[in-house]
Amino acid sequence: MTTTTTLTPAAPPAAWSGVTRARELLPPLLRDGVARLGDELGRICGYQLGLCDADGRPVPGAGGKLIRPAFSVLCAEAVGGEAADALPAGAAIELLHNASLIHDDIMDGDRVRRHRPTTWVRFGVPRAILAGDALIALGFETLADRRHPATAASIADLARTLRRLAIGQGDDLRFEREREVGVEECLAMLGGKTGALLGCACRLGAAHGADYAAEYGADYAAEYGAVPTAWLDRFEAFGDHLGVAFQLIDDVLGIWGDPAVTGKPVGSDLRARKKSAPVVAALKAGTAASDRLDRLYATPGDLTDHQVAVLTGLVEEAGGRTWTLAEADRRIAAAWELLDPLDLDPVARQGLVDLTTALTARRA
Amino acid sequence: MTTTTTLTPAAPPAAWSGVTRARELLPPLLRDGVARLGDELGRICGYQLGLCDADGRPVPGAGGKLIRPAFSVLCAEAVGGEAADALPAGAAIELLHNASLIHDDIMDGDRVRRHRPTTWVRFGVPRAILAGDALIALGFETLADRRHPATAASIADLARTLRRLAIGQGDDLRFEREREVGVEECLAMLGGKTGALLGCACRLGAAHGADYAAEYGADYAAEYGAVPTAWLDRFEAFGDHLGVAFQLIDDVLGIWGDPAVTGKPVGSDLRARKKSAPVVAALKAGTAASDRLDRLYATPGDLTDHQVAVLTGLVEEAGGRTWTLAEADRRIAAAWELLDPLDLDPVARQGLVDLTTALTARRA
Numbered sequence: 187m188t189t190t191t192t193l194t195p196a197a198p199p200a201a202w203s204g205v206t207r208a209r210e211l212l213p214p215l216l217r218d219g220v221a222r223l224g225d226e227l228g229r230i231c232g233y234q235l236g237l238c239d240a241d242g243r244p245v246p247g248a249g250g251k252l253i254r255p256a257f258s259v260l261c262a263e264a265v266g267g268e269a270a271d272a273l274p275a276g277a278a279i280e281l282l283h284n285a286s287l288i289h290d291d292i293m294d295g296d297r298v299r300r301h302r303p304t305t306w307v308r309f310g311v312p313r314a315i316l317a318g319d320a321l322i323a324l325g326f327e328t329l330a331d332r333r334h335p336a337t338a339a340s341i342a343d344l345a346r347t348l349r350r351l352a353i354g355q356g357d358d359l360r361f362e363r364e365r366e367v368g369v370e371e372c373l374a375m376l377g378g379k380t381g382a383l384l385g386c387a388c389r390l391g392a393a394h395g396a397d398y399a400a401e402y403g404a405d406y407a408a409e410y411g412a413v414p415t416a417w418l419d420r421f422e423a424f425g426d427h428l429g430v431a432f433q434l435i436d437d438v439l440g441i442w443g444d445p446a447v448t449g450k451p452v453g454s455d456l457r458a459r460k461k462s463a464p465v466v467a468a469l470k471a472g473t474a475a476s477d478r479l480d481r482l483y484a485t486p487g488d489l490t491d492h493q494v495a496v497l498t499g500l501v502e503e504a505g506g507r508t509w510t511l512a513e514a515d516r517r518i519a520a521a522w523e524l525l526d527p528l529d530l531d532p533v534a535r536q537g538l539v540d541l542t543t544a545l546t547a548r549r550a
Numbered sequence: 551m552t553t554t555t556t557l558t559p560a561a562p563p564a565a566w567s568g569v570t571r572a573r574e575l576l577p578p579l580l581r582d583g584v585a586r587l588g589d590e591l592g593r594i595c596g597y598q599l600g601l602c603d604a605d606g607r608p609v610p611g612a613g614g615k616l617i618r619p620a621f622s623v624l625c626a627e628a629v630g631g632e633a634a635d636a637l638p639a640g641a642a643i644e645l646l647h648n649a650s651l652i653h654d655d656i657m658d659g660d661r662v663r664r665h666r667p668t669t670w671v672r673f674g675v676p677r678a679i680l681a682g683d684a685l686i687a688l689g690f691e692t693l694a695d696r697r698h699p700a701t702a703a704s705i706a707d708l709a710r711t712l713r714r715l716a717i718g719q720g721d722d723l724r725f726e727r728e729r730e731v732g733v734e735e736c737l738a739m740l741g742g743k744t745g746a747l748l749g750c751a752c753r754l755g756a757a758h759g760a761d762y763a764a765e766y767g768a769d770y771a772a773e774y775g776a777v778p779t780a781w782l783d784r785f786e787a788f789g790d791h792l793g794v795a796f797q798l799i800d801d802v803l804g805i806w807g808d809p810a811v812t813g814k815p816v817g818s819d820l821r822a823r824k825k826s827a828p829v830v831a832a833l834k835a836g837t838a839a840s841d842r843l844d845r846l847y848a849t850p851g852d853l854t855d856h857q858v859a860v861l862t863g864l865v866e867e868a869g870g871r872t873w874t875l876a877e878a879d880r881r882i883a884a885a886w887e888l889l890d891p892l893d894l895d896p897v898a899r900q901g902l903v904d905l906t907t908a909l910t911a912r913r914a
Contacts, residue, residue: 223713223716223717224721226720227720286683289679292675293675293680311656311657311675312657312658313723315653315657315682316653316657316719316720316723318683319650319653319715319716320716320720322683322686323709323710323712323713323715323716324713325709326705326708326709326712327709327710327713330702330705330706331706338694338701338702341694341702341705342691344690345687345688345689345690345694348686348687348690349586349587349687349691351683351687352587352591352681352683352684353587353684356588356590356677356680357588359677359680
């Protein structure tokens with residue numbers, strides 16, 4: 187399986203306005219939401235979100251990295267809106283993201299996340315399943331409670347995104363059981379698992395960037411004030427491409443990354459025999475190295491350090507690393523081709539450039 | 551823990567117009583939704599919904615009993631609307647209900663539902679967790695895709711309901727670990743686990759019962775066409791009370807019910823040491839039987855048939871059965887007190903009476 191991308195920036199977060207603002211503005215909204223879940227579920231969800239420790243004691247900081255809400259904020263500003271307009275959308279995205287992390291960690295048996303025991307390890311599977319459900323509910327509620335002209339359509343978008351997320355994770359689980367996985371299949375899976383949510387973060391941010399509702403009413407906004415659907419489609423595809431690019435780079439780091447930076451042991455993705463993008467591309471390259479990789483990857487049993495080194499060399503030899511980084515570059519270029527024709531706020535646009543650059547700078 | 555109510559009617563379903571119509575009208579909507587989930591998740595969700603077998607072959611019939619959508623349909627008609635107006639809401643409720651069944655079955659370790667292996671038994675825990683998430687997504691999407699004046703508010707209501715459901719199930723899990731559970735706590739838990747969803751089914755049905763959007767636009771509907779919020783609050787509380795009443799009766803059947811009718815072995819709830827309402831009431835009654843029940847219930851190990859019979863007698867002796875059925879009657883009366891002052895369509899109102907009567911007729 188593919189570990190959900192960690193989207194860890196290479197440069198200090200203070201460098202990007204979007205992230206800084208998301209980290210300032212979002213936590214109160216997240217804390218308010220979690221407080222609606224009652225003592226026990228609130229504590230479990232607060233733990234997952236990084237707002238409190240396992241005993242419910244508040245911890246300093248904003249919790250997660252809030253990269254996705256940062257994109258929402260910047261996209262709202264890019265169409266001329268205020269950061270505050272995008273907060274309910276950003277919070278909804280962050281809540282759904284954490285719901286999928288809780289459930290994926292159970293499905294994948296992952297025991298550590300952000301240097302802490304995963305939620306199911308800490309609270310048990312039943313309560314972790316429930317906490318995920320509660321975060322999904324809270325995500326929709328946070329978005330729906332804001333009566334903005336974009337609310338109804340945004341909720342349909344959010345639901346579609348959650349469906350894509352589930353289908354992507356389902357494909358990922360299926361790939362584990364299948365020896366043959368196509369490159370296109372793999373990219374489609376990444377689109378569902380990581381593209382969909384970042385695409386939705388961008389779309390909903392932009393959709394909430396125009397707010398004429400309070401002054402002129404919903405009908406006026408629909409006619410004159412709303413961001414055109416064609417723009418929203420571009421923002422969504424922009425985020426979708428970037429999400430896939432980030433995951434592709436993460437997959438490269440999962441094989442060749444410095445353990446001191448990634449926080450994972452060398453070759454852990456190969457040891458777990460993940461069908462990550464570089465491996466799929468290498469297996470499908472049709473080279474002699476592909477055949478050797480196929481045989482070695484299909485052999486059951488724990489891999490020795492030497493075998494991991496051999497596998498790493500085979501993935502590289504068969505072109506898996508080169509292809510994956512090139513595909514990431516294609517995705518980043520495709521993302522910007524979508525936004526370049528739009529007349530956007532230059533500061534916010536630069537914020538999106540900076541954030542994207544920082545998130546794609548590490549290539550191992 | 552409390553098994554989610556089976557809401558099994560005592561009389562043949564053809565007797566009630568709401569159920570008959572829900573079973574005619576809803577399955578196409580459910581099938582369309584499930585088709586959006588792709589081959590594998592679609593098959594798993596179709597299995598859960600009773601639309602297909604585990605290999606994806608369609609099975610005849612409407613799948614589940616569709617009691618909740620039947621309430622949605624009748625409540626839409628009660629305020630002067632058409633059954634069709636309530637279908638997206640009814641479908642959303644049914645999808646969320648099944649999502650919670652899948653996840654609850656995992657949490658509770660239940661292996662059989664509707665005479666078939668539960669979804670996690672058949673497809674494994676990871677895919678079952680995912681299928682639950684997919685059904686939640688589909689529920690919100692089904693409701694959001696319908697652009698009705700009531701849509702935005704209904705989605706906020708649906709999200710709030712899912713949150714209540716999660717909190718209720720969380721309390722239920724917690725009760726298993728605690729020796730002392732209060733009667734009020736127990737009723738609040740039942741309100742979350744079974745009241746919330748039926749309350750939402752009624753509220754959303756009524757909210758969708760007035761549809762002026764197509765003709766006059768959303769603003770007109772909001773001002774003149776919509777069902778007043780005070781009415782919606784009454785419909786929600788009506789369903790909430792009835793949901794709790796049905797669950798209380800189900801709890802009585804779980805102890806004293808005829809296994810041939812309930813489909814469960816005699817005393818299965820007691821063997822599983824569930825903190826169901828009759829047990830909680832009996833434990834809190836402060837009688838000599840309460841003390842004996844407390845000691846016996848807290849003793850670990852499998853119970854013999856004789857011990858189950860003793861426990862059954864103690865719950866009865868301490869007044870657990872009488873209290874639970876009386877509370878169910880109080881809830882049913884409270885439900886009707888809410889709707890009685892409203893000027894409702896008489897045929898639909900009678901449909902609600904018939905359905906409620908049928909669902910509360912079996913008392914073991």
